Amino acid sequence: TAVYRFAMSNINSSFAITRAVPWDARHRPCFIDRTHYYPWNMAVVNEVDRSEHLCVGSETDVLWSMLDYHRSALLWKCECLDEEQLRHRSVTPSTLSLFELLQHLTAAERYWFQECLLGSALEPLYSTTPDGEIDPLDPTPVEDVVRHFLATCQESRRIVAVHSLDETVPSEVWGSPVSLRFIAMHMVEEYARHCGHADLLREAIDGAVGE
Numbered sequence: 001t002a003v004y005r006f007a008m009s010n011i012n013s014s015f016a017i018t019r020a021v022p023w024d025a026r027h028r029p030c031f032i033d034r035t036h037y038y039p040w041n042m043a044v045v046n047e048v049d050r051s052e053h054l055c056v057g058s059e060t061d062v063l064w065s066m067l068d069y070h071r072s073a074l075l076w077k078c079e080c081l082d083e084e085q086l087r088h089r090s091v092t093p094s095t096l097s098l099f100e101l102l103q104h105l106t107a108a109e110r111y112w113f114q115e116c117l118l119g120s121a122l123e124p125l126y127s128t129t130p131d132g133e134i135d136p137l138d139p140t141p142v143e144d145v146v147r148h149f150l151a152t153c154q155e156s157r158r159i160v161a162v163h164s165l166d167e168t169v170p171s172e173v174w175g176s177p178v179s180l181r182f183i184a185m186h187m188v189e190e191y192a193r194h195c196g197h198a199d200l201l202r203e204a205i206d207g208a209v210g211e
Helices: 059-077 083-087 098-116 142-160 180-206
Strands: 003-011 014-023 168-171 176-179
Touching: 059 098, 059 142, 059 180, 083 098, 083 142, 098 142, 098 180, 176 180
Parallel strands: none
Antiparallel strands: 003 014, 168 176
C-alpha cells in the first residue's frame, strides 16, 4: 500500500513543502493510506513528519516555512486519532472540533490564495449554513477532509512560488487592497491561533500535549 509524507523541495529559491508524494514503506510512513476508506475506529493521520522552522533566510523563505510549520503542526495534532475522535467537540462550551479546524483552514487557504490572489471562482467544498459558514453537521468523511486539506495546501504552495510578496490584490474581507506579504502573515496568524485551539482539543481527547 502507498503511504504519503510531505516532500521538501526548493522552487525558485523558495523553501517550501510542495506536495504529498508516495514514499517507500521502508521509510517512516506519514499521513494517509489512500488505497481504501478507513473504518470509523482507525486512525486517519499517522506519523506526521513535522516541517521545521527556517531561522535564517530571505523574507520569502522564512514566511513560507513558518506557514508550513503551522500546517504540519495542525496535522500533528490530528495524528493517530480515529474519525469519532476527530469529530469530537472535546472542549465545552466550545463547539469546535479538529475536524472542523481542518475544514476551516482548508477554506481559508482556498479563499486567500485561489479566490483573493488569483481571482478564481470556487464552489464550496462543504455544505454551508444560510449565513455562509461551514455546516457543523457536514457529513464529509474525515479521510476526504484530510485529502482536501493536503491538496489545497499543495495548490497554495504552487501559487505562491510564482508570485511576489509585493503583489497586491483587492480583498472583500478587508475592503481594501492587500499584498501577498499581508496574506502570508495573516495565514500564519490564522494557523497559529487555531493550532492553539487544536492543542486544547487534543489534550481533552486523550491527554496528548506538546508544541
